[in-house]
Structure formats: C-alpha cells, structure tokens
Amino acid sequence: MNKPPVWFYVVATAALLWNLAGCVAFVADLQLRPEDIAKLPDAQQMLYRERPLWAIAATGIAVVGGALGCLGLLLRKRWATGLLIASLLGVLAQDVGLFIMLENLKAANPVAPLLQGAVLLVAIGLVPLAGWAGARGWTR
Structure with a gap:
C-alpha cells in the first residue's frame, strides 16, 4: 500500500472537522x-413544523456518514468510499426537502441556501477523493 501525501491528510482532517460540526449542529437541532x-x-x-421526517433522517445520514467516511479516509480504509457516497445521497435528499420549502427557508435565513450549497460541494468532492485514494493504493 502506498503512503498518501500530506495534503491528503490535511484535506481529510478538514473534512472530518467540517462533518463533526455538522453532527454537532444536527444533535443541537434534534434537542430543540x-x-x-x-x-x-x-x-x-x-420550517420546524413542516419539515418531513425523511428530511431529518437524511440530514443524520449526511453528517454521520460524512464524519465516519472522513475518519475512514484518515484510517486509510476503503470502506470510507461507501460512507461518503451515503453521505452525499443524504445531502441530496436533504436538499430536496430544503428546496421544497425554499421560499420559507429564504425568509427564515437568507444565508441558508448558500451554506447548503457549500455542504453539497464538499460532499461531492469527498466521493472522488475517496475513489482516487483507493485507486492509488492509499486505502485498503
């Protein structure tokens, strides 16, 4: 197995911290x-009254899958790819729920669609990173 470059660990660590922040926000949201x-x-x-249960579950899948997937990258495990794919699917499902309520979302917080766009871009970027790591022998 090949040793990954330093930038791989930097990116995986930053992504893990990003996803852990998402986990904290998700748990705080559930405790309201x-x-x-x-x-x-x-x-x-x-927004809280009308959000569907499946959208809440999708958020949980997105953040927990993302955090565990990034941990898998740092541990150089091939299973990270599957978790990051699940995370991306969770983000996409979450986005469907958010965009169904988009006008309400904009009224509640005009920055929320921008933040959600960043969440989507990170999730999209992590999937090919994990695949690339596997193809180069950085994960086993």
Whole structure:
C-alpha cells in the first residue's frame, strides 16, 4: 500500500472537522424543545413544523456518514468510499426537502441556501477523493 501525501491528510482532517460540526449542529437541532422553537421568528417556526421526517433522517445520514467516511479516509480504509457516497445521497435528499420549502427557508435565513450549497460541494468532492485514494493504493 502506498503512503498518501500530506495534503491528503490535511484535506481529510478538514473534512472530518467540517462533518463533526455538522453532527454537532444536527444533535443541537434534534434537542430543540417546543418552547425553544416558539421563540424563533414565525418563518423559522414554520420550517420546524413542516419539515418531513425523511428530511431529518437524511440530514443524520449526511453528517454521520460524512464524519465516519472522513475518519475512514484518515484510517486509510476503503470502506470510507461507501460512507461518503451515503453521505452525499443524504445531502441530496436533504436538499430536496430544503428546496421544497425554499421560499420559507429564504425568509427564515437568507444565508441558508448558500451554506447548503457549500455542504453539497464538499460532499461531492469527498466521493472522488475517496475513489482516487483507493485507486492509488492509499486505502485498503
């Protein structure tokens, strides 16, 4: 097995931190109580009331799959690819849920679509990185 270059570890570590931040945000979101939601602006309250369960599950798959996949990259494990693909599929499903409610999302937080675009770009980039690592013998 070939040793990956330093940049591979830098990218995988940054991506792991990115996905761990997503995990923290996801857990914090799940812990919101009805009285916490009631303190939010009306547009954000509507987003919480109307979001489908499958979109919440997709977010969990996206962040947990991404974090475990990045950990797999750092451990040089080939199974990282499958987890990063699952993460990308979770992001895509999450985006479907978000864009169904896009007008409400923009009203609640105009930066949210931009952040979600960054999430999608990172998830897209990690899949070929994992494949590339496997093709070069950096993962086993």
